[in-house]
Amino acid sequence: MICTCLSWSNVQADIPIDPEATTQAEYDERYRIFFRTMMVDAYLETGRRSARWDNQAERGLIEAAQYWASRPWVRHGAWASRIVDDLSAAIEAGCDDPLVLYTHARLLTDDPRTSVTRREGNLMLLDLVAATDEQGYAPLRVWLVAKNAHQGSRRAYPAAPNTEALLIRAIEAAEAVLQSTESGHEQFIARWMDDWFGSLNLEELRIVHAELKGVEDVGPWLRETTLGALYIELAWGFRGGGWADEVTEGGWEGFHNCLALARKHLKKAWSHHRSRPEPAALMIKVSLGAPERDAVSEMRLWFERAVRAQFDYEAAYSSYEWGIRPRWHGSIEAIEAFGHECLETGRFDTIVPFRYIKSMRTVRDELVRRDPSYRWAYDARPETYERTRAVLEGYLNSPPYEFDREGLLLQLAGYATVAERHDEVIRVAGLLGELPNGVDPISGKHWVEVLGTSMTEAGPEKEELRRARLLLSSGRQSDAATIYTSLAVTAESKTMRAFYRKRVVTLDWYGQFMENLPVAVTPDEALTGWEPVQGSWSSDGERLIGDSRGGYLQVRMFGSYGDYWQLSGRAQVLEAPETHRRPLVVVGRWDGTPLGVIMDAHRKEVSVGELSSRRMLVRVPAVDDDFRFRIQFRKGQIHIWIDEELVVQNAWFSGYEETHDNRPGVGGYYWDQPARISFSDLELHRLMP
Numbered sequence: 001m002i003c004t005c006l007s008w009s010n011v012q013a014d015i016p017i018d019p020e021a022t023t024q025a026e027y028d029e030r031y032r033i034f035f036r037t038m039m040v041d042a043y044l045e046t047g048r049r050s051a052r053w054d055n056q057a058e059r060g061l062i063e064a065a066q067y068w069a070s071r072p073w074v075r076h077g078a079w080a081s082r083i084v085d086d087l088s089a090a091i092e093a094g095c096d097d098p099l100v101l102y103t104h105a106r107l108l109t110d111d112p113r114t115s116v117t118r119r120e121g122n123l124m125l126l127d128l129v130a131a132t133d134e135q136g137y138a139p140l141r142v143w144l145v146a147k148n149a150h151q152g153s154r155r156a157y158p159a160a161p162n163t164e165a166l167l168i169r170a171i172e173a174a175e176a177v178l179q180s181t182e183s184g185h186e187q188f189i190a191r192w193m194d195d196w197f198g199s200l201n202l203e204e205l206r207i208v209h210a211e212l213k214g215v216e217d218v219g220p221w222l223r224e225t226t227l228g229a230l231y232i233e234l235a236w237g238f239r240g241g242g243w244a245d246e247v248t249e250g251g252w253e254g255f256h257n258c259l260a261l262a263r264k265h266l267k268k269a270w271s272h273h274r275s276r277p278e279p280a281a282l283m284i285k286v287s288l289g290a291p292e293r294d295a296v297s298e299m300r301l302w303f304e305r306a307v308r309a310q311f312d313y314e315a316a317y318s319s320y321e322w323g324i325r326p327r328w329h330g331s332i333e334a335i336e337a338f339g340h341e342c343l344e345t346g347r348f349d350t351i352v353p354f355r356y357i358k359s360m361r362t363v364r365d366e367l368v369r370r371d372p373s374y375r376w377a378y379d380a381r382p383e384t385y386e387r388t389r390a391v392l393e394g395y396l397n398s399p400p401y402e403f404d405r406e407g408l409l410l411q412l413a414g415y416a417t418v419a420e421r422h423d424e425v426i427r428v429a430g431l432l433g434e435l436p437n438g439v440d441p442i443s444g445k446h447w448v449e450v451l452g453t454s455m456t457e458a459g460p461e462k463e464e465l466r467r468a469r470l471l472l473s474s475g476r477q478s479d480a481a482t483i484y485t486s487l488a489v490t491a492e493s494k495t496m497r498a499f500y501r502k503r504v505v506t507l508d509w510y511g512q513f514m515e516n517l518p519v520a521v522t523p524d525e526a527l528t529g530w531e532p533v534q535g536s537w538s539s540d541g542e543r544l545i546g547d548s549r550g551g552y553l554q555v556r557m558f559g560s561y562g563d564y565w566q567l568s569g570r571a572q573v574l575e576a577p578e579t580h581r582r583p584l585v586v587v588g589r590w591d592g593t594p595l596g597v598i599m600d601a602h603r604k605e606v607s608v609g610e611l612s613s614r615r616m617l618v619r620v621p622a623v624d625d626d627f628r629f630r631i632q633f634r635k636g637q638i639h640i641w642i643d644e645e646l647v648v649q650n651a652w653f654s655g656y657e658e659t660h661d662n663r664p665g666v667g668g669y670y671w672d673q674p675a676r677i678s679f680s681d682l683e684l685h686r687l688m689p
Contacts, residue, residue, distance in 0.1 A: 015304075018308040018311070021310060022275075022309070042138065043100070046137050048096060048135065057087065061103060063083045067079055073403070081111050098132040099135075101131075102125060105121050112536075121152070122153075124152075125148055126153065126166075129145050129149055139173050143176075153166055179215070181219065190222055190225045193230075198233055202238065205230070205234050220272050221272040224268040225269040229282055238253075239254070255289065270283070274308075277306040280303075280316065281303075284303055284319040296330065299324070303319075336360075339359025343356035348397070354395070357391055357392075357411075376443075392411055392412045409428050409431055413428040413450070417450050418442060423454075429495045434494070439533060448499065456469065465487075484504045501526075502526070505529050509521060522544060527544075527555075529557060530558060531557075535554065537555045544666070546675075546678070552668070554667035556586065556665030557684075559663070563635040563662065564635065565685065565686060566631065568681075569680060570680045571583040571666075572626045574678055583598075583679075584596045584666065585631050585665070587631075587656075588656065590661040596609075596665075597631060599623050601625055601627075606648060609653065610655065622647075623642055627643055628642070628643050630644075633687075636653045637653075
């Protein structure tokens, strides 16, 4: 049984709201000034300048400073592309300044037009460490280049030979950074150091500790905060991430000793500056290791001290919620109560009320671990939905906060779908203006399906839609299409008209298919007839184009075409790492691990089966970055042609069942590598049993 939620009227907003507490917005304003000084002013004072490239370089650095100082959800690919264009123009004009080259390499990984991974971008920095130092840039700039170059080097395969030297150089620069940091910048550096320590393994942390533990001539608050953060990471490095009974005696000893040292340093830091939240938030992590009887009260003490300094310091909220999970010192009821506290602050000028939604996701995840059926039941509860709606509408009515309006509306529609509030789904869809492509991440359903269900249940045209559904169930597709065609003209909102047009096209395709006619299924720019599943998909009217920043690319047809069909077309790998050029065609089982055909242009082979455990069937030299395919599927049996050559005959898909969600689809098999792929001349045929 799902736990009973505390009644809203009985929950007290206990999170302290100190009028003297700062906010993230105030921090961000100082952070933007700091970034501009660190990048633009540094280049103007120290960089290799020339009239040939100064304008482009300065413009790119100004934009890059604003970009990196912004919240992650505000950044977008088009912004990164503009910056890359300016910096590329400077480099093409002859600019070899290390700061410009560093910024260009780092931004390439965010530019959606490139396939540069974060690791590859960091590897571009290897030659810039010495150049940054020699140019006379401040230690902070040298440290940023060295630590990121080290990250790229240690993750390279094979590992770069100078990996350890890069770490030592980063440590030397870090010491100089700590010694040269102005008081007004100490918070920025403390947070960056904490992030850096969290990226290192135990052996690397030991090397850092050996060099930094005795650092002198550092401001007392920064020194104590930095050492406290370092000892926390060392503690968890000794313990490891396994279950308690898997930790060795030496691991426990190192864990408790390092936490004791972290406690000592962080208490000193807090006593120096109680108006800064970082030491108190780090102390919440230390409190996890306290005896059971003291842990909860100590975590709460340090949580409240952190939010009295900065009300919306995210690290304090996330660390406290982690500590009150059932696996540590809390319970599901404790997480629910904390989420309610966050909502009832009413501070929609901050991230705090949104913590309610995050806390409910945590509760749901904990419940799903016990019983998967809780996945939808918990979100569908009236009290959960009403409070979630209050959060999202609170932000929609508080435009100063920088959440994306469309994203808030999509979440509102998604939660309404789960709660079966069909009238609310329709209302929000009208506010969106455009019918979204893809799957609603909240309900797991495609937006066309979401809207269709809600319109049938509660829309102004529900009687016509129910009649169309009856016609479809009796095989009268053309009569149903007539109803949808009329509604595509007369529906009140643009979103609804687009929805009905999609239904008309889908029915038209299905009608041609059932009449044994070839069906041209390359979608229009609205992706009519298709629904993205993974990755970003678009169409220029002639090509179905998929973009992935890492992970699978999958898009499927909307509507079932049975168990006997042929799909043909042209596949082109537009951009992908050499070893990851793998277009695919999915044949079904979308409700589990999909079954499909992978055409590997690197290995020159074709394989079939579950996408997570494919088996090679045949080597095919014709599989390259541009080829034509034809796949015939007959109830689990498959034939495959590549460039009109039959390469696979009478292969069977193990695990295929008619009861699964079996629809044709295409995509790419890329795991963690960025890629761009296209499919054109897509044509679907019906096959006879």
